[in-house]
Amino acid sequence: MRHPTLSISKLLLLLAIASPAIADASPTTAHSLPESRPESRPENRPEYDTASSKTPTLRVLSYNINGLPEPLKTGKMPHYERIAEILRERRQSGTQPHVVLLQEAFDKRTRLIAETTGYRYIFKGPDRKARSRRGRAHWTPATRKGYSQFSDPQKITGSGLYILSDYPLMDAHFRAFDSDACAGFDCLSNKAILFARLAMPGVSEPIDLINSHFNSHAAAGTPGSVAFVAFEKQSSVLVSFLERLHRGAPIIVAGDFNTKDSRRYAAFRQLVPLHDVAETCLGYAPDCGLGESATKDTVLYDTNDKHFMRGSGRVSLDPVWISRNFDEQLGDNPLSDHLGYEVHYRVTERAGEQIAAR
Amino acid sequence: MRLTSLLILLAFHSHYALAQNNADEAVEPIYVPAAELSDTSDNEDWSGQFGAGLALFPQYVGADIHDVRPVFEFRASYKDWLFIENTQLSLSLVRSRFLRAGPSVRFDQGRRDYGRLSAPGALGNVDGGWEVGGFAATSLYKLFLSVEAYAGIGGGMKGASAEFELGYTYVPHPDWRITPVFGMVWGSATHQNQFFATETYRPESGIYETYAELLAEWRLSDRWLVKANTRYGGIVGDAGNSPLVSGQVGSGKQIRSFLGLVWLF
Numbered sequence: 001m002r003h004p005t006l007s008i009s010k011l012l013l014l015l016a017i018a019s020p021a022i023a024d025a026s027p028t029t030a031h032s033l034p035e036s037r038p039e040s041r042p043e044n045r046p047e048y049d050t051a052s053s054k055t056p057t058l059r060v061l062s063y064n065i066n067g068l069p070e071p072l073k074t075g076k077m078p079h080y081e082r083i084a085e086i087l088r089e090r091r092q093s094g095t096q097p098h099v100v101l102l103q104e105a106f107d108k109r110t111r112l113i114a115e116t117t118g119y120r121y122i123f124k125g126p127d128r129k130a131r132s133r134r135g136r137a138h139w140t141p142a143t144r145k146g147y148s149q150f151s152d153p154q155k156i157t158g159s160g161l162y163i164l165s166d167y168p169l170m171d172a173h174f175r176a177f178d179s180d181a182c183a184g185f186d187c188l189s190n191k192a193i194l195f196a197r198l199a200m201p202g203v204s205e206p207i208d209l210i211n212s213h214f215n216s217h218a219a220a221g222t223p224g225s226v227a228f229v230a231f232e233k234q235s236s237v238l239v240s241f242l243e244r245l246h247r248g249a250p251i252i253v254a255g256d257f258n259t260k261d262s263r264r265y266a267a268f269r270q271l272v273p274l275h276d277v278a279e280t281c282l283g284y285a286p287d288c289g290l291g292e293s294a295t296k297d298t299v300l301y302d303t304n305d306k307h308f309m310r311g312s313g314r315v316s317l318d319p320v321w322i323s324r325n326f327d328e329q330l331g332d333n334p335l336s337d338h339l340g341y342e343v344h345y346r347v348t349e350r351a352g353e354q355i356a357a358r
Numbered sequence: 359m360r361l362t363s364l365l366i367l368l369a370f371h372s373h374y375a376l377a378q379n380n381a382d383e384a385v386e387p388i389y390v391p392a393a394e395l396s397d398t399s400d401n402e403d404w405s406g407q408f409g410a411g412l413a414l415f416p417q418y419v420g421a422d423i424h425d426v427r428p429v430f431e432f433r434a435s436y437k438d439w440l441f442i443e444n445t446q447l448s449l450s451l452v453r454s455r456f457l458r459a460g461p462s463v464r465f466d467q468g469r470r471d472y473g474r475l476s477a478p479g480a481l482g483n484v485d486g487g488w489e490v491g492g493f494a495a496t497s498l499y500k501l502f503l504s505v506e507a508y509a510g511i512g513g514g515m516k517g518a519s520a521e522f523e524l525g526y527t528y529v530p531h532p533d534w535r536i537t538p539v540f541g542m543v544w545g546s547a548t549h550q551n552q553f554f555a556t557e558t559y560r561p562e563s564g565i566y567e568t569y570a571e572l573l574a575e576w577r578l579s580d581r582w583l584v585k586a587n588t589r590y591g592g593i594v595g596d597a598g599n600s601p602l603v604s605g606q607v608g609s610g611k612q613i614r615s616f617l618g619l620v621w622l623f
Contacts, residue, residue: 114387115387118385119387120385120387120388121387121388121390122387122388122389122390123389123390123392124389126394130394133396139499139500139527139529139535140500140502140527141525141527141535141537141573141575142535142575142583142620143407143409143431143433143573143575143583143585143620144502144525144537144539145441145443145495145504145523146406146433146434146435146441146442146443146448147435147441147448147458147493147495147504148458148497148502148503148504148523148525149497150458150497150502151405151438152438152453152455154455154497154498154499169390172390172391172392173392173394173395174392174393174394174395175394175395175396183529185499187499188499194392195395196390196392222529223529223531225531226529226530226532228532229532241395244395245395
């Protein structure tokens, strides 16, 4: 999907039709909805679409850009440039995601996506040196010569994580996974969890954001049972991370959690007390729609990219749109081996007494 | 509102909007400072292990008889800087991402004559003694490679020797690690003469042993594991041609095995 650059005339036409609330306009393409849902729900869409809506909407994109460094991946620069171009085009049309969570931005050249797309606030995850000092590097035999065990893990790349935001990011923290909380090739990157509080205009409390990339499954080049143990450890780290930093504010946790495997997904859900945004959208949110390459499967369980969330007593988060975007080809290749996973959240101040967080 | 007024208004509005967007693109991004959220404690300064089990090994280097005895193993390290391994102590003075190196000292127990070395021309006991040298080790992912070199400084140990080792660890299951290791040992003429010379035979310097080893660890818990390893070595070169090895009381085939329980701390 290409986003052509807007000319003045097109912008004039657009403004004549929509503005001034163009910043919260939804994507214009509606794709098929789950079987249990009506194909289109015009009675619901306008609340989100209309320019007169006063309810703030937060657009959050999670995107694994497959930015492996050379020589592991070559010829990726045009892909990074195109991803950045798409984000710039969307900014020009006023539909840019307010927050972008990137994974696998290992290649230093991916920096251009962060720095040339108009995002004022950039939270870059730990590089390869900012690794955890805990854990015993998992791949060394414990009983061999001590000096050959290299308990200080050898990270080849950094975390590959970014949070880009139009709104201020506060209280930023990160936690690199311990050296034994990984399996296979994933251990060569300094995978981590990023946390920040987002000060969204018009919302009375900050929204907690988390971006992470969990241990891969088959791609790790290690038996599934070994990778699963690492996944469980990382999930536990996320839980402890939440316990220490999350103080009841609304929260969005998104990233590449590698939960396509049903056993992993079940373990994650059991450990992490958050709602699956796709489940909420398809099951409980009457005015939530799917767009751009999004189907019930690709937003629910047939994906490693996920959004999880929970509202607070004062602010509710309601998904109103989910899309799997960045699906265009560059030559014969996709932009990444993942699609973007973008969710538009309606952020509503709750009236009256505090009610249970949704 | 007249059409021209509307167009002017829209043109102004669009110009303003474009200017805002361009300004957004041109804005210098702010890299948000972040703090690390680490657990309250780092790894312990000291780590190590005690092991106890049964070992099978040749009575002496080149012997054709192997004994089974209870043995104890001890390893400890302090901040990845000091390494103690039974009778060996090493200091890692070079500690980069891919290299560790430093001086090392060890006590070699020499060779004990169990009577079989009273064979014609054999030189009997070799007293134990101290050796000093150094080590260098590198590791990449599950591959590790190390070399140690020593020279005798007292007691019965004379000459120089070096050991080269290459290994790769497989993790087939969360509780299992399987590590094949390949290695070789080089000895100076003086060193080899201690163990392989007779009154009429003097080996020259060279590689005198090559070996393949399989190490398995079965993790019982965070602190406990079962260790099993078997090393099959061959005495080669001049040493292999020594009457002490190729004669009736010797063998070029050397097996060393261990099976035991290890407690990690």
